[in-house]
Structures are given as C-alpha cells and as structure tokens.
Amino acid sequence: MNNAAQTLLERIKRDGKIDGEVIKVDLFLNHMVDPQLIDLLAADIAEQFADKSIEKILTAETSGIMLAQAVAGKLRIPFIYAKKKRPLTMGEYYAAASYSFTKQESTTLYVAKEVLRPGERILFIDDFFARGSTLKAAEEIIDQAQALLVGSAVIIKIVAPRHLRNPHAG
Numbered sequence: 001m002n003n004a005a006q007t008l009l010e011r012i013k014r015d016g017k018i019d020g021e022v023i024k025v026d027l028f029l030n031h032m033v034d035p036q037l038i039d040l041l042a043a044d045i046a047e048q049f050a051d052k053s054i055e056k057i058l059t060a061e062t063s064g065i066m067l068a069q070a071v072a073g074k075l076r077i078p079f080i081y082a083k084k085k086r087p088l089t090m091g092e093y094y095a096a097a098s099y100s101f102t103k104q105e106s107t108t109l110y111v112a113k114e115v116l117r118p119g120e121r122i123l124f125i126d127d128f129f130a131r132g133s134t135l136k137a138a139e140e141i142i143d144q145a146q147a148l149l150v151g152s153a154v155i156i157k158i159v160a161p162r163h164l165r166n167p168h169a170g
Helices: 003-015 035-049 065-075 133-144
Strands: 017-019 022-024 056-060 079-082 093-100 105-112 121-129 148-157
Touching: 003 035, 003 148, 035 065, 035 148, 056 065, 056 133, 065 079, 065 121, 065 148, 079 105, 079 133, 093 133, 105 133, 121 133, 133 148
Parallel strands: 056 079, 056 121, 121 148
Antiparallel strands: 017 022, 093 105
16 A cells, blocks of 8 residues: 555544445545645656646546646646536536435536547546446546546545445355
C-alpha cells in the first residue's frame, strides 16, 4: 500500500465512520476538506497517470471537484465538472443520468459541448465509487463527445462483501 492510500486509511479509521455500506468522511473529505490530504492523494493519482497523455479531467459536481482540481493542477491541464443542473448559459450539451448512492437520488449530469471535444483524452475522477452510476454517466457523456476515457480514479471504492457480489457463493 502506498503512502497516500495508507494515510487515507488511517484517516478513515481515526476520523471516519463506517455504517454498513456507507462511509462517513465528513470531517476531512466531503464536507470539511483537508487540503494536505487532497494534495497527497492528487500527487499519487497524477503520478499514476503522468504518462497517459491526459488532456482533461472530468468529474461530477460537487464532491469530486476538489480532487479533480488538485490533480489537474499537478498535471497542468484543465478539468471539467459535470453540472447537476443545466444553467441558462449552457447552449449545446451532453447529458446522462446518474444515481447517487449516498444521497439516494437520481440526477442528470450536464457538460457543455464547448468544453469537451471529440478525440480528447479524458481522466475521470470522483470521491466515491459505490455502484458505478456516476462513472457510467461520465462514460456516456465521453462517448457522446466522441472523446476517449483513458482512466478513472476514485478516493474510496466501496466493495460489497463477497457473498453479496456472488449470490451463488457458498
């Protein structure tokens, strides 16, 4: 386990709370944010994708923004955040449905066509990966734009216990 992952795990154990499939990290990640932790995680992600010729980062509003911005700064590239409400100023756009496991609600993500172009190499970043709905929506938007998803990075991936992943397991 690398330093960033180890630091995050220690932080979850010390300041977080796990309640079933929900991980509460409000004290350092998605309500109050520890910028030093974000910087450490961003450095690790940027290093992993440094040789992938990433042109832009895509995330979803709101919790993925702080990490996407930090990684984008390290890679010296722009980042885009998909909006949950389409503003009047957004002309042509790509859109895809997403379901937030932690908020228990469906939403549509919007990205203006002018900020995501065909052929661009995209890295998707988010805070949590629970069921993959946000990643699936991002993939749909990237496909609509005829861009290329080069990789994805999340801070916390929630993995269901083995017996829930495979109902036929003994």
